[in-house]
Amino acid sequence: MDVPELLESASLLVPEETATxxxxxxxxxxxxxxxxxxxxxxxxxxxxxDARPLPLAFWEKLAEAAEQLRLERSAAWCHWRCSEIRNGMIRADLTxxxxxxARRKTPISGAGVLRPMWxxxxxxxxxxxxxxxAALWVENMPVLEPGGRATIRLLPLTPSHWTHLQPGRQITMHEDRSVAGTAVILEVHRPAAAKPAR
Structure with a gap:
């Protein structure tokens, strides 16, 4: 499919009443x-x-369109969202x-490149x-400076390790034995396959 077809197809997966x-x-x-x-x-x-959860096919179509348009960050974001649906996601407030x-003297990339230990x-x-x-995506920021604070999204490498977490729980980020940052859980979304059947 070409870009217009992909975007048209993705838009058909969005309920009409959805609005930003x-x-x-x-x-x-x-x-x-x-x-x-x-x-x-x-x-x-x-x-x-952002207004409502949309299916995996929606994000796959957007990812392909972004790749064809050579919009690297957008493509990375759409692939990230596909992974969230498959593997689950945790949102947290990280400082x-x-x-x-701390050991880190440079900013961290906001685009899901860093995979720290937690x-x-x-x-x-x-x-x-x-x-x-868990891989780390910083919401609405290209980088996060040392000492900075932001809302992040975590994509666990092994989702089953993270099932006990609840909003309000504090966790710590490590790039070595020392603490690199502290995060408070805001939301927990289980993998799509792990959701109970209705």
Missing amino acids: ENDITVGDIWDYLVHDEWDVALALLEELA LRPAAE DIGHLSPTGERAVSV
Whole structure:
């Protein structure tokens, strides 16, 4: 499929009553598609998806369209959202330790590149702290500076390790033995396959 077909197909997966905070609807997006403003339509479809959960096929189509348009960050975001549906996702409020108090002296990328270790309360068979790995996406920011604070999304490498977490729980981020940051869980979304049948 070419870009217009992918975007049209994705837009058909959005319920008509869905609207962004600025009251943009699927009807508005069709106007952009008619005028070949594909990058705008893509961005608005991504924004519409914040209003309600949309199926995996929606994100797969957007990812392919973003790749064809060579919009790297948008493609990475759409692939990230596909992974969230498959593997589950945790949103949290992260505060990094200041550069003077931590090993990290440089900003972290906000686009899901970093895969730090997290102390989420597990112990090893010998009773020592056991950590779990999760990729990190910083919402609405290209980078997060040392000492900075942001809402993040975590994509667990092993989703089953994270099932006990609930909103309000504090976890710590590690890039080595020292604490690199502290996060408070805001939301927990289980993998699509792990959701109970209705």
